[in-house]
Amino acid sequence: MSTVGIVMLVHTALDRAEQVARHWTAGGCPVVIHVDRNVPRKTYAAFARALADDPLVRFSARHKCEWGMWGIVAASQSAAEQMLDAFPDVRHVYLASGSCLPLRPVQELIDYLAARPRTDFIESATTADVPWTVGGLSAERFTLRFPFSWKRRKWIFDRYVALQRRLKVRRRIPAGLVPHMGSQWWCLTRQTLSAILQDPERQRYEQYFRRVWIPDESYFQTLARQYSSNIESRSLTLSKFDFQGKPHIFYDDHLQLLRRSDCFVARKIWPRAERLYRAFLTDPAGALKRTEPNPGKIDRIFSKAVERQTRGRAGLYMQSRMPREGRENGITASPYSMFQGFSDLFENFEEWLANATGTRVHGHLFAPGRVEFAGGDHLINGALSDSAAIRDTDPQSFFTSLIWNTRGERQCFQFGPRDNQAVNWLIARDPNAQVSVITGAWAVPLFRSNASFADLRREAARLQQIESQHLDILRSQWTKARVRIWSMADFIEAPMEPIQAILDEIGSLRQTHLTEAPAMVDLDGFGQFLQNLKNQGMHPYLMGDFPVEQGPVHMPKQPRKPYLVR
Amino acid sequence: MRLRRKRRILRAMRKSRELRCLQDNTGRIRPGDVLLVSTVRNEQIRLPFFLDYYRAQGIDHFLFVDNDSSDGTSAYLSGMADVSLWHTRASYKRANFGVDWMNCLKRKYAHGHWVLVADPDEFFIYPFCDTRPIQALTDWLDNSGIRSFSAMLVDVYPKGPLDAQPYQPGQNPLDIACWFDSGNYSVKRNPLYGNLWIQGGPRRRVFFADKPEKAPALNKIPLVKWDRRYAYESSTHMLLPRGLNRVYETNGGEKASGALLHTKFLDTLTAKAEEELERKQHYGGSVEYEAYAEKLRKQPDLWCKWSEKYINWRQLEILGLMSKGNWA
Numbered sequence: 001m002s003t004v005g006i007v008m009l010v011h012t013a014l015d016r017a018e019q020v021a022r023h024w025t026a027g028g029c030p031v032v033i034h035v036d037r038n039v040p041r042k043t044y045a046a047f048a049r050a051l052a053d054d055p056l057v058r059f060s061a062r063h064k065c066e067w068g069m070w071g072i073v074a075a076s077q078s079a080a081e082q083m084l085d086a087f088p089d090v091r092h093v094y095l096a097s098g099s100c101l102p103l104r105p106v107q108e109l110i111d112y113l114a115a116r117p118r119t120d121f122i123e124s125a126t127t128a129d130v131p132w133t134v135g136g137l138s139a140e141r142f143t144l145r146f147p148f149s150w151k152r153r154k155w156i157f158d159r160y161v162a163l164q165r166r167l168k169v170r171r172r173i174p175a176g177l178v179p180h181m182g183s184q185w186w187c188l189t190r191q192t193l194s195a196i197l198q199d200p201e202r203q204r205y206e207q208y209f210r211r212v213w214i215p216d217e218s219y220f221q222t223l224a225r226q227y228s229s230n231i232e233s234r235s236l237t238l239s240k241f242d243f244q245g246k247p248h249i250f251y252d253d254h255l256q257l258l259r260r261s262d263c264f265v266a267r268k269i270w271p272r273a274e275r276l277y278r279a280f281l282t283d284p285a286g287a288l289k290r291t292e293p294n295p296g297k298i299d300r301i302f303s304k305a306v307e308r309q310t311r312g313r314a315g316l317y318m319q320s321r322m323p324r325e326g327r328e329n330g331i332t333a334s335p336y337s338m339f340q341g342f343s344d345l346f347e348n349f350e351e352w353l354a355n356a357t358g359t360r361v362h363g364h365l366f367a368p369g370r371v372e373f374a375g376g377d378h379l380i381n382g383a384l385s386d387s388a389a390i391r392d393t394d395p396q397s398f399f400t401s402l403i404w405n406t407r408g409e410r411q412c413f414q415f416g417p418r419d420n421q422a423v424n425w426l427i428a429r430d431p432n433a434q435v436s437v438i439t440g441a442w443a444v445p446l447f448r449s450n451a452s453f454a455d456l457r458r459e460a461a462r463l464q465q466i467e468s469q470h471l472d473i474l475r476s477q478w479t480k481a482r483v484r485i486w487s488m489a490d491f492i493e494a495p496m497e498p499i500q501a502i503l504d505e506i507g508s509l510r511q512t513h514l515t516e517a518p519a520m521v522d523l524d525g526f527g528q529f530l531q532n533l534k535n536q537g538m539h540p541y542l543m544g545d546f547p548v549e550q551g552p553v554h555m556p557k558q559p560r561k562p563y564l565v566r
Numbered sequence: 567m568r569l570r571r572k573r574r575i576l577r578a579m580r581k582s583r584e585l586r587c588l589q590d591n592t593g594r595i596r597p598g599d600v601l602l603v604s605t606v607r608n609e610q611i612r613l614p615f616f617l618d619y620y621r622a623q624g625i626d627h628f629l630f631v632d633n634d635s636s637d638g639t640s641a642y643l644s645g646m647a648d649v650s651l652w653h654t655r656a657s658y659k660r661a662n663f664g665v666d667w668m669n670c671l672k673r674k675y676a677h678g679h680w681v682l683v684a685d686p687d688e689f690f691i692y693p694f695c696d697t698r699p700i701q702a703l704t705d706w707l708d709n710s711g712i713r714s715f716s717a718m719l720v721d722v723y724p725k726g727p728l729d730a731q732p733y734q735p736g737q738n739p740l741d742i743a744c745w746f747d748s749g750n751y752s753v754k755r756n757p758l759y760g761n762l763w764i765q766g767g768p769r770r771r772v773f774f775a776d777k778p779e780k781a782p783a784l785n786k787i788p789l790v791k792w793d794r795r796y797a798y799e800s801s802t803h804m805l806l807p808r809g810l811n812r813v814y815e816t817n818g819g820e821k822a823s824g825a826l827l828h829t830k831f832l833d834t835l836t837a838k839a840e841e842e843l844e845r846k847q848h849y850g851g852s853v854e855y856e857a858y859a860e861k862l863r864k865q866p867d868l869w870c871k872w873s874e875k876y877i878n879w880r881q882l883e884i885l886g887l888m889s890k891g892n893w894a
Contacts, residue, residue, distance in 0.1 A: 242710075242892050249706060253697035270702055301894050309892035312820040316886045317753050319718040319785060320823035322762055322814040329818035382749020382885075383872040385771045390750075390778040393765070397752030404886060405749035 002028040004110050005090035007079040009072065010098035011036035011065060013271035014047045017098035023281045025056040027106025030087045034075040037062040058086055068150045072184070072216040073209065081197055084190060091117060094187040099268035100237060101250075101280055109236075109264045113187070120192050120228040123182030123235045124221035137161070137213060142179040143170045146213040174201070174208050180221040185237035185267070188224065195227035196220065238263035238295045240302040243310050248302050255279055261295045315404050315432075317397065331430040332400055333407040337506060338427060338434070340470075341441030341488070343414045346518040350374070350414065356516075357506050359410040365402070366395065366419035381405035395422040403432075410506065417442050417466035428473050433481035435474060436502050439467060440488040440543030444521060447529045453536070461538050468542065489544030495520065571806035574797035577662070578669035584656040585631065585667060588640055591650045592627070592675050599626035600700050601681045603671055605664040607633040608841075609686040610642050611834065614736040616686050621648075623690070624699035625682065629675060631667045633658050650675075662800070669797050676792040680704040683788045683802050684826065687739070690717060690788065691879050692824035693890040706893055707791070714805065715789040716813035717824035720887060721767045722746045722876060723831040723868040732833045739829035745873040746827075747771065748885045751784065761785060761804040761811035768831075768868045773857040782854055786826055787813055822891030825882050836862050 006024045010017040010033055021031045033051075035044050044062075051057045060079035065071040076095055083093055092113045102109070113119075127139045137144075144164045148157045173179060188196075199205070205223065209215045224231060238261055240248040247268050250258060252275040258266055259279075269276055312321050314330025323329070343349040343363070354361040354374070363372025371386040373379075378386045382405035384398070385391075391398045403411060427433045442463045446456050474483045482505070486498060496517060527546040534540070595601065602625045606613070617628070628649045632640050643649050654667065661667050672681055682700075684690055692703050692715070707715060722743040724731060731742045751766035762785050770781035786802045790810060797806050804811055815821045839862060842855040874885065882888045 244710070246709060248894060249709070251694070251698050251702055253694065270705065272699070272701060305890065305892050305894035308820055308890060309815075310817075310819045312815065312818050312889075313886065316820075318751075318820075318823075318886050318889070319716050319753070319762060319764060320814045320821040320889050320891065321819070322753060322755060322816060323818045324816045327816065327818045379771075379870050379872050381872055383747040383768070383771060383870055384750045385775065387771075387775045387778070389776060390770060393778045394752035394754060397754075401749050401751065 002030070002106075002110050003089055003091040004029050004113055005083045005087055005093045006031045007076060007083055007093055007095050008033045008098060008100075009036075009065065009075055009079070009095070010034065011039060013098060014039070014043065016269075016271045016277065018047065018050055019277060019281060020098070020101065021051060021057055022054065023102060024106060025054050027110070028056075029106060029110070030056040030058070030083065030090065032058045032060050032079045032083045032086070034060045034079040035062055036065045036075075038064060058082060066149055066151070068146075068214045070210045070215055073219045076216070076220070077197065080193055084194055084197070091190050092187055093190070093193055094236070094265075095185055096237065096265060097185070097267055099271065100185070100265050101267070101269045101276060102265050103238075103258055103261065103280055104264050112264070116232075118189060118191075119230050119232050120186070120188045120224055121232050121234060121236050122186035122188060122221060122224050122228075124180040124225060124231065124233050125182055127179055127181055139179075140165075141181075141213040141218065142173055144213075145169070145171065145211040147211060150213070171208070171211070174204055176226070177205070177208075177222055178225060179218060180225055181218050182221045182233065183235040183237065183239060184216045185235050185239060185265075186220055186224075187236050188220070189228075192224055192228045196223045199223070236264045238266040238298065239268070240298065242302075243306050248305070250276065252276055254298075257298050257301070261298050263295050315400060315407070317400055317404075330432070331426060332403040332432045334403060335410060335432045335434065336403055337410070337412040337436070337502070338415050339412065339436050340415045341438030342436070344416070344441040344444040344521075345438060345488070345492070346520055349518055352516070352518040353412060357410075357412070357503060359412050359506065360406065362411065362413040364416060364419050365399070365413045366391070366415065366421075366423065368418065368420070371398075372414075392420060392422075395420055396426050399423050399426065412506075417463040417470065421466060421470065424470050424473050428476070428479045428481050428483075431480045431482075434502070434505060435481050435483045436498070437471070437474065437483070437485045438488050438491045439471065439485060440464075440540060442467060443488075443530070443540060443543060444523070444526070447526050448521070453532070457533060457536050457538050460533055460540060464538075464540060464542055471542075487542065487544030489546055492520070492523070567806060567808060570799070571795070571797055574666075574669060574799060574806060575673065575795070578666045578673060578797065581656075581661050581666035582670035582674075584654045584661065585652040585670070586654065587651070588632070588653050589644050589649065589651040591647060592629075594647065595627050595675065595679070597678070599679060600624060600704055601627050601629060601676050601679050603629045603631075603668050603676070603681060603683050604685060605631045605633055605658075605667065606635060606639055606686050607658070608635045608637045608639070608838075609834075610635065610637045610639040611733065611735050612686040612739070613639065613642060615738055617646075617649075618736075619689055620682075620684075623695065624701050629671050631664065631671070633664070665798050665801060672792050672796075673794045677794045679792055680707075681790060681792045683798075687829045688719070688788075689740070689827040689829065690824060691827060691882065691888070692717070692789075693822060693879060693883065693888070693893055695824075695879055703893075704789075704791075710892070712821075713791045714787050714810040714813055715822070715824065716785065716787045717789065717826045718751075718764055718887060719767075719784040719786055719828045720746050720825045720882070721769055721784075721828045721831065723768055723873075725869040725873075726867060728831055728835060728862065729833040739832055740827065740876060743829050743831055744876045745869055746876055748872075748874045748887065751887075756804070759799065759804045759806075759811055760808045761787070762814055763803075769854075772866055772868055773854075773861055780853060787811065788826060789824075820889040820891050822893050823888045825879075825888045827876070831868060 006029050008031055024031050048059055060082045063071045063075045065075055080093055148160055150157050209219045242248055250269050252273050255276055311329050315333030350361045360374050362374045365371055370388050371391055373386055384402055446460055527548045530540050530546050531548045602620055630651050632653045634655045643651050658664055723745055724743045747767045751764055754763045756763050763783055764785040765781045770778055774781040783803050787805055788802050799806050839855045839859040843859050
């Protein structure tokens, strides 16, 4: 008979439990099974009968087991006692559940433990140091009372906790004990286990732990610290927990992962994962090499899953992710640049910018007539349509989809007060946004147009109002975007410096400095145009100060040279 | 809301009189079985593959309502041990587009079961559906305390004209129609019922470009652990009580979700659109079918340069149309 005894806690999928128990006993390990008292008597009897022919299988006194309550500890206690009494050769007792599956041949586990005869494998850490908290309770698990089930009577559980907090109840932890927590699945030596079970103070400790929350994660963990001479604080059972503290379940498609994990036992296994049971319970031994358990590869997958549930993918809005404002974890998927006024002031600015940076440069995405995708395309990544009607049913969805669809490639686009303004807040709050505004540049197309002056005046007043509202948003305290604002007058004084700064921030493909400047439109007479507006009682203030009679503002080629570094 | 729910249930009970049972195998439903409920009309050609697909996925029992088919649907389904069949001649429209019939069948037979609602042209996709049966999903949902699972409608379409490749019985429709739109959906929250309202895809892009607000809703919650007090309010887009509509995470994370591949756009659609136009039994006075019939006569190609070719659920996951959530 072997020196390793298995204590198995079973409550569902009894057929699988039987299969696993037989696997253990075939390897020579005695098994003591505890069946939850919630299992109907008839089912239990059939299960016991099925295993009656196996001399290494015993059944222990049954307790009612409920998650987070004392019953599970009581079950482990009585089963462990029975194990120590009935099988005197046993040196290590391994606590497992009915949905645990041994991944490596039983003999390897026996050898592994035989080589470490005095070592207790039990994960145990002080509450102060690890943030294992479910329902916001960590240290309070040990200082409040928890007589109500969290699963079945959540309401009264919460009320009772709140009441105790209000009354500032603090239980005294029995002298000498330092609360430790850790995985419920341990493997203890006969010395440690019997010391815990035969402790003269056991009554007192039990009294205390009966009202601790989730005692199965703290009773043995705390007491083992009292008696063990050599604790390895880790569990030999591979078990991963999700964000609610429930164990992740393994399925058929995890077979390769489990094979590579090198762990002795995994939980929990989906009872219908036929391939896993077949592979691990019937495979001949020796398929796996003898190495230290290394669950790191599995860790990654499951911690990713937890992150997916708790943080999600930045910038994605879909059927099962619809973050409230402020809880987005990233409003959009990747960085982008918005240019306001540049295409009014420079000729063919889009083309120039695309050449200079190698990014995708769109026209006015929110233009009233149609969406001006780069290159005049009607559709873009993700089959996003250029129909303004579709865009305007939900401009924010349109915009976040665009950035999501093109993630990996930086998008630049033009904006202005003539466009749909519905996304202004979204962009202002977004740290991915780089916003550059030349205020008042919207007047240039008006100045160059042929419309009657009365219409121009009305239009100018409207655009100025819209842009000034937009500027208020960009300058508000909630703005997280990288915002640069120049008045038009300031900007044309020295246009290349700000442009170089913007491009440096974009991090263009070509690391060299600009060799070619964008061509500015002819602004002769623009000062007079503004003065005319003023004379009509419409004060255009966003452009800054333009003298009525000024020198050539269109910047002939010569003076611009100094800004270019070749 | 409670009144609305009660009214739905009462209505379902009244409408149940319109159903005549042709084949009752519901006695074979065992506890824990996953059921599928569907309303069919003249879609016999699709049924062989439909049944194969869902049997392979692990559906234990099918409940069909035959809305007066004339193509031998009832005859085809009779004799199958895992199929129960009801027949009705009554108006689809006046049964709230079939919802009342389904509510009453589920109330009677699906209490305590996970139940999937899918039309014959809809194919349910969930995370890991290529390696895990549907019971793995429902067990996991049970374990996580989740009662309803959302699966957005993803329209798939062929490349080229619809009638270029005629559909054969038993054939996988995805062999013909395997393209979809990956990123032109818009999502809004419905404050009254708490569900999301999703529009987009090729239907809005092509058929509803000039009246996009009329485009069909794509949000669906087809898989629910049914209780006799539950009721679908409008198709499978929303449920009562409203808590069942909270299938999305609002704190920035992602819940698990799936997709329903909608293989409506096959050569069978042309005939169907003309017929539905006559019948006027569909939602919103059948505007949808009007749009189809009109455009289909001009033979449009739904395919475009940016269409994605369907590969598997992982692709939909990466594109952000569905999510694994916390399941791994």
